[in-house]
Amino acid sequence: MERGPIKRRGMWRGGWRRRLLGTVTAAVLATGLAVPGTARPAQAVDAGTIIAVAQFAQAAYSYFNSAEDGGMTIEEATSRILVEIGRTRDTIMAHLDALATAEARACAEHHLLEFADIEEFPLSLKQRWAQDVTSCVTLINSLWGAVSTLTAKNQLGIALGTVGPIALVARAQARLGTTELKNLLIGAFERVQQRFVPYCHATPxxxxxxxxxxxxPSWVDAWYTCAPAPEPPYWSENIGSYTVYEMGLWSWGTPVNYNWQAVMDGSKRHSAYVVAESALTHLRA
Structure with a gap:
């Protein structure tokens, strides 16, 4: 399958058809999780939730960076992150409630709720609380290797987008170092990206x-599909796919110089990939 620029039909025959088929998201039951504590089947995440968490992560990490760079105080960054949490609280909480492991679910929900009061904590409590939320991040990160399904890994990757910036800000508030946690988050999100690189195929x-x-070479209608599947073409699970149906230039059953980027971007919005992408934009800055 070749990738690259494609000449649109309008440049040849005066018309271009593009009909969005939409998204198919399948809820897939997870296998048993080999982790301590109560486990339950991981649930598929709808695209709206993923996009909301990605937007929160991008805003929260940017505020943290601004505080580190002197663009605002850590108190100002905290206040702005609280505003972002207020906008997306219900969506974030619904996602956290769907986490398959009780420990990750409990620590993430606990710290999300208590973060609103961090300004009222004395320094000693801020330090203990910052250590607790850091432990929550490391727990979620460690569970990644313990779960076996794409659905469960997707849930954990999305959760990191919520708890990660809270932990960084908490440590800054408590006058604790943030470099090691930042490096851990970068590595974790890079792993999420690698796991959910889109796999694409087309059917004329x-x-x-x-x-x-x-x-x-001739112009034919075809379905172009991308889905998060790190081991193509072995789609043992389908946590979400993105498909368009449009006219493209083909030759003997193969698309000629088709530009897959838009379809790939649509697929990324159906997995933790887009959350990781949003976070890394600022964590690497």
Missing amino acids: NVTEVYWEMNPY
């Missing part, structure tokens, strides 16, 4: 006889 809406009758 013609039979094999068509290629025998049209041996030269």
